[in-house]
Amino acid sequence: SQTIHQWPATLVQPVGSPLSLECTVEGTSNPNLYWYRQAAGRGLQLLFYSVGIGQISSEVPQNLSASRPQDRQFILSSKKLLLSDSGFYLCAWRRGQGDEAFFGQGTRLTVV
């Protein structure tokens, strides 16, 4: 069966510090991968998605970047965090057309 792992679960970082959130999927190959952000009281905002190694599509220009160094690994990064980067970050994957997305357990990021 397929599983998705996302870590860390919670993170408190000072303004200006770097960020690296990691997401890995097991039990499948060539998944479509997504990073969403959920701000307090808001819906899910798509940040990045990837259909293959090294292929990253950015939905919202901002202080974040994403990379896919391996088929089942998706990393969300920032060189310098802003207060506005605080939120709940969700990684998700799906096989392809018509399939629902499966989500990781999320990372609660607080920038102080």
Add this chain to the structure above:
Amino acid sequence: AQTVTQSQPEMSVQEAETVTLSCTYDTSENNYYLFWYKQPPSRQMILVIRQEAYKQQNATENRFSVNFQKAAKSFSLKISDSQLGDTAMYFCAFMKLSGNTPLVFGKGTRLSVIA
């Protein structure tokens, strides 16, 4: 671009009663999928139900059913015999059938089931 609108930020329902959550969407696509996801306090996103646009029959999963009105671009979720464990955020989502495009989510409805 597709948009998904959930017009009810918060709702409440008595235990064992029935509640309907609304969702409308805007698209020029003819073939697509619609989903309802549940996010309980644990914040884990869980798929509740899905509907293929080419199917006229409304999807049903136990106590959860949808009312899919394609012409009206409406996709409401009905929860019957509400249980305390149904307390959660509920998100409606849209996905094009073609390509590998991501799911587009609404802003969610916070449902509280009251004992």
